[in-house]
Amino acid sequence: MAASTSTGVEESGATEPEVSIASASPLDNTRFQPRASNGRFMRVVQSVEDETGLPSDRFLDREISWLQFNERVLQLAADESVPLLERARFLAIFTSNLDEFFMVRVAGLKRRIATGLAVRSASGLEPREVLEQISLVAHELQSMQSALYRDRVQPALEDEGISVVRWDELTDQERENLTWMFTDQVFPVLTPLAVDPAHPFPYISGLSLNLAITLVNPKTGKEHFARVKVPPLLPRLLHIDPPGGESALADHLQTRFVPLEEVIAAHLDMLFPGMEVLEHFTFRVTRNEDFEVEEDDAENLLAALEKELTRRRFGPPVRLEVEDDIDGHVLDMLIRELGVAQQDVYRLPKPLDLRGLNLIADLERSDLKFPAFRPQTHADLAPAETAKASDVLAVVRDKDVLLQHPYDSFSTSVQAFIEQAAADPKVLAIKQTLYRTSGDSPIVDALIDAAEAGKQVLAVVEIKARFDEQANIKWARKLEHSGVHVVYGIVGLKTHCKLSLVVRQEADGLVRYCHVGTGNYNPKTARLYEDFGLLTCDPQVGEDLTRLFNQLSGIAPRTKFKRLLVAPRSIRAGLIERIEGEIAHAAAGNGGLVQIKVNSIVDEQVIDALYRASQAGVQVDIWVRGICAVRPGVKGLSDNIRVHSNLGRFLEHSRVFVFGGAGEPEVFIGSADMMHRNLDRRVEALVRITDPRHVEELCTLLARGMSGDYTHWELADDGRWIRHTTDSEGAPLPDLQTALVEMHSKRRRKARRR
Template sequence: MTAESGVDVEEQAGSAREVAADASADGTIVSEVSIASASASETRHQQPRGTNGRFVRSPGPPEDPDADLPADRFLDREISWLQFNERVLQLAADPHVPLLERARFLAIFAQNLDEFFMVRVAGLKRRIATGIAVRSASGLEPREVLEQISGVAHELMALHARVYAEHVRPALEEEGVTIVRWDELSDEERDRLGTVFSDRLFPVLTPLAVDPAHPFPYISGLSLNLAVILVNPKTGKEHFARVKVPPMLPRLLRVEPGPDESPLADMFDTRFVPLEDVISAHLDQLFPGMDVREHFTFRVTRNEDLEVEEDDAENLLTALERELTRRRFGPPVRLEVEEAMDDHVMDLIVRELGVASSEVYRLPAPLDLRGLNAIADLERSELHYEPFVARTNPDLAPTESAKARDIFASIRKQDVLLQHPYDSFSTSVQALLEQAAADPNVLAIKQTLYRTSGDSPIIDALIDAAEAGKQVLAVVEIKARFDEENNISWARKLEHAGVHVVYGIVGLKTHAKLCLVIRQEAEGMRRYCHVGTGNYNPKTARLYEDLGLLTDDQQVGEDLGRLFNQLSGIAPRSKFKRLLVAPRSVRSGLLAQIHREIEHEKAEPGSGLIAWKVNSIVDEQVIDALYRASMAGVRVRLWVRGICALRPGVEGLSETVEVHSVLGRFLEHSRVFWFGGGGEPVAYIGSADMMHRNLDRRVEALVQITEERHLDDLRSLLERGASQEYAHWWLGGDGRWTRSHLDDEGEPLPDLQTALVAMHAKRRRKARRR
């Protein structure tokens, strides 16, 4: 459940943030991150209210179309993202969630927060330093935003450590999974780990001393380090040294059973020790002749966002490769230190790194709980979610079979609406590309690639197609954050195989999820299309919830042909029939649909309905349009996984707006835009979130869904997402998220994703009977 990130409120004047966390009798942590949109400066920016609680409209200049809307109508996006990560943490604290999945959620929280600091916090600091930062839509000055982030992050990181230490770790121990410290090991276990140190650790460790001849070493981003205080026994002089914990080795070392123990012991009593504990216990071997007085762990987070000039598109690949080498030298934005660290040691590190006191986070060891993924990967089925196997969509194959189906024939028969991971990616999208690569009647394949997996069958299929003589175009987004190096590698590999590789349009990221297969058939050329909401990544397709449309519709085929020509060539005035394409028509197209819904509501009160499912909603124009729809009486149902800057349920502004969030075993990733249409619904699916970057700085595509049965499927999905019957979070107008996961008797509410697993299984059984 990463923020694609990633991933992503306010309360009273003067309180930058409140995070209240209490353990209830059943061990569930009740936690709230709340912060007023203007925080300490709210009284300065808040719109006045009348005695009835309604907003008092300020007249404003007549040329301002939003002058009658309250100034404090937007929640802060950075705080909203932190609230999203807090919801992840609540899952880690929930005893009703399978235990190893709780460990996974702790690791996800840690990774999400790392990326938030590397990108969002670093970017904000950079804009402040260069003088280009401006007041946020929530009314906060840039430094106020940083102060609020610091307050919330300190609270959440402390809570994260508590959930691990007080809830997850003890629960793991009860199940025979133990994370032990060095002093908890037996002498025999220490001897065995001493051998591991000598054979595997000692050769790769590089102790770095700090003295007049050795300046303070560079500390790479996200590396775990040991700060070591040494004393020369002859002179009594104190020295400082740093030892980097090797990132290529497991974060947690498994304590293997001894030769006299039963081989089955390891299955029921699994023990791990942090890697830094093993290194710390053998520091005397790294510094012979010196006395090791103290040692503490610390970790630095650096600015790792990229800035690449794109004036010359031909040099983009080389420029990005060059920028990647600079990434690890970005300025620090966070310093995590072991809470037991002496002040004089911390002062030295703070001084040498140049971090502010507000950027220092004192936490109980062990630091860097991303390593809990190793625990979450243990093969203990009783401690995981129920096993789930994706099945082939019945429109592609009514019955499961080892024999490959003719996917082209299936698409000719009917459009196919896919929902991953419930519908198998490998037997749908992947199968389309593999069959296209092998089919002699296929003349060309055009494909966008934003993120894909390491040993990707998608890449292999494109290479096979090119080597078979087909025309293959791959639009590779090499600026996909944190996947730049991976995508550069694939771009080079594809080029060497004869694939036409382009990097999209200068100044825009290509985020659209598109595939076009052109096939020669008896009646002429036919275009087979896939438009989706998720990346062409077989691995994440098993973890991310996404939608996709397979179709041979002529209009969609023509639209994709025009869009790919625009991406690979020069076609700035392309027009589309069933697609909305950013940056030109996604925002304007959705705003037009919102306006139509207002007109429907005016014509027939009670008929207006807007129901969206998105990852984030931040764009002010879109939010203001939704406010106006609500003020006109239109019902607005928003299903938001991450960031939401809209205030729902505010009298006189958003009384008809509801915002829900669903988190679970799968990362809710699809985007759906539904409009009631006065009884004739209009629906789109696609790659775009309601954020400035998606609407203004990316190539995004939404495709209209037209088949009645597919509209019914989307209606059912959105109704389930807005239902009170399933566990969810809901957002209040004050910016607080409240979790609703227990019924009146204190029993867990049904899980939406589990219900969808059952629904899709039932659909397959019906298809087999037909």
């Protein structure tokens, strides 16, 4: 929701909200309008200028903006032009996104309020007002998700022969089969836990699905309460064999599932023999899973982090999801024992936790999915695809290569670059940052091979990458044991930059080959995330990366760079300096253009610079996937600012910055979003693109993304996101990602003909 509007309206938790969602249209785009439309959390205040000379109500609230992003994911699940199984997956993604939001953002806000450290947000809201608004919007969104699944997606799945059924909808034979399976595979895993004076209320792990059960002893008439955890390592949805066996399944005549919790509930008598089961209800708890390690006080960062990971499991609850028909006494006990507030309780229809829909989305039904897509080798690297190991390096020696994943294959570009360097006897050293990587990472294996071959190998492993800490600790130790020099970056800063440096002995001396990217060195996510990467052996970039790696592994606080901007020292200042340059171009009558593609933009200093640019006549285009605190199109403030968002089958993840330069554009790509954590508390790197081909390619992409010629969302000045799916004549707009798939395919076909 917008923090305020140009008419002097600011959000508050002072009044009861008016429900503006029509039941026939659960994803109404007008949900985040100000008082004139729905009156949600508004109070009239005097809009004033602050010390910057800009209106004090110029920032949208970041937490509500994030919830709006997740609503856009929900809109994709509701879009009937999206293949059905992909819609089911978007419902699962919505759940996963919201889980993490509560575990981190809501948990952090609650912790700051409890400790008295919370301050008014940049949007002007008090911490408790933000928490109230989060609760209101999150309740509404989860109800919308449940209704969307129940009323639209589930019936559509059933029309295609894919059903999730209840136990009482099964045939006698199906129940018998499932009873045998339960006895053999599920029953031995379950641990029923009673609650009485001898058995205290059990610990409920975060995001686990549980059964709350009321029992009565038929001899004494005394009621009891018990809890059974649904085993997370077993499939959430159990497949029901079709009457005709596997042949019927292969024909897609009927694919039926029953939730695991339904099967457990049907066999509670086996868990509590001699007791009478009165009622059972499912519930789910979300806990605070964020934490901080005081690095200055930690002699061993690895040991300190492992200790904090153990504590994470016992973080306080921040959300309780329950069945909407749960008994009041059972709910009261859960609230009391878990210590949650009423506003933290989410009453929802069964089934809870729609992450289980990923199992359905994974079904082999190509007719219900996006068309098959296989990344192809970049046109510049295609001739080297099947040649000997050093060919990728040979191509990079000849020219820079700008990659865009997943359209360009990661495995035949970045992965091959590192693997070939590891196997090349002329390569003397490899230096690499690792923020997130896959569990069976070929990148890690290549670094180990290089170290075992006697090469100098440095791995800067960010073991504090949220929710990947345990995996990164594992890989850090594996690398260390193989002779790789492993460091954890600079105390107090996360190392988020995406860098690889290869030093090779050649006839004319040492040559440094570099990769600077916007995405992680993760072959799995590289097939799903949209990212850019630059392969180059430009001496300036090589020198910059050498200095930056020395800074990360040693002590070099005053390092200077030529083609890189590096946070926390120079990214914010460097970008603002270039925005000011565009203001100067506009003042001189040469126009002015700033285009930014990021995941999130909330940094007030950068946003204020963009507001000043807009006031000076500079055209400002922002292409953002997630959070956006910018208020575009406000008269006198941001008339020349446009904000678009594009979501689709690939997760838009790249960061690109274009400055018009009065016809000579300056373009950067890199790892940094426009957030405080990226610009102040992380080591980030942006590299300037110098090849005219690549400058044109990136400028063209951003122009496409902001053109309005493709399906997109547009941010209005009052904080609403408006979806555009048709042109002015009502014709459907094409999908940008689909267009990019075809564009890259044409480029490769053209390269093969040369």
